Amino acid sequence: DAGITQSPRHKVTETGTPVTLRCHQTENHRYMYWYRQDPGHGLRLIHYSYGVKDTDKGEVSDGYSVSRSKTEDFLLTLESATSSQTSVYFCAISEMTGLAKNIQYFGAGTRLSVL
Amino acid sequence: GESVGLHLPTLSVQEGDNSIINCAYSNSASDYFIWYKQESGKGPQFIIDIRSNMDKRQGQRVTVLLNKTVKHLSLQIAATQPGDSAVYFCAERGLRDDKIIFGKGTRLHILP
Numbered sequence: 001d002a003g004i005t006q007s008p009r010h011k012v013t014e015t016g017t018p019v020t021l022r023c024h025q026t027e028n029h030r031y032m033y034w035y036r037q038d039p040g041h042g043l044r045l046i047h048y049s050y051g052v053k054d055t056d057k058g059e060v061s062d063g064y065s066v067s068r069s070k071t072e073d074f075l076l077t078l079e080s081a082t083s084s085q086t087s088v089y090f091c092a093i094s095e096m097t098g099l100a101k102n103i104q105y106f107g108a109g110t111r112l113s114v115l
Numbered sequence: 116g117e118s119v120g121l122h123l124p125t126l127s128v129q130e131g132d133n134s135i136i137n138c139a140y141s142n143s144a145s146d147y148f149i150w151y152k153q154e155s156g157k158g159p160q161f162i163i164d165i166r167s168n169m170d171k172r173q174g175q176r177v178t179v180l181l182n183k184t185v186k187h188l189s190l191q192i193a194a195t196q197p198g199d200s201a202v203y204f205c206a207e208r209g210l211r212d213d214k215i216i217f218g219k220g221t222r223l224h225i226l227p
Contacts, residue, residue, distance in 0.1 A: 031213055042204060042219040050213055090158050102208055102215055103149065106158030
């Protein structure tokens, strides 16, 4: 999975509890992304980062926050988990080449269940 | 198990035949397109990409065709094998270089 480690791989939590998912990369890529994947919706962008301490919202950012204090780590936090946040979460990384491509490489995913 | 494919269109192909997976994209300004493969329980994996100034690009056993007139993208897999069984996503880059938008995917099912 292209030097990307997501932790935990599986988590079950209760409604209203905080949850933090971690993405760690060893590729030194500038860009990091968090997606969620749900049946019928494909991959939807939650937040992304274009450098240390530089982040921006995606299309489904409500209820999520992120932080990136180091190049290699990108954290996704659910401040107060809800059942609608039950999903599979993927982290991705990319680096713009001289041809300005954006090939994103994905981690193995975190399956989160909010009961 | 993998739940991403519960509501996906499915393409069933005989092993050894060629597969053609289609994708309609939305933004006529998109200049870069990517195909991903996702096997059950794994993250999406890059297969091939194509720029908007090209109509066709070939990789190992895969070919991507781009028709900008009708905003259509297709992925052709030659001599389909059991290991090709997966969900395939197309993705497009729009006006911002640092974000891409994924389609909803097609499940490829290989018949023995």
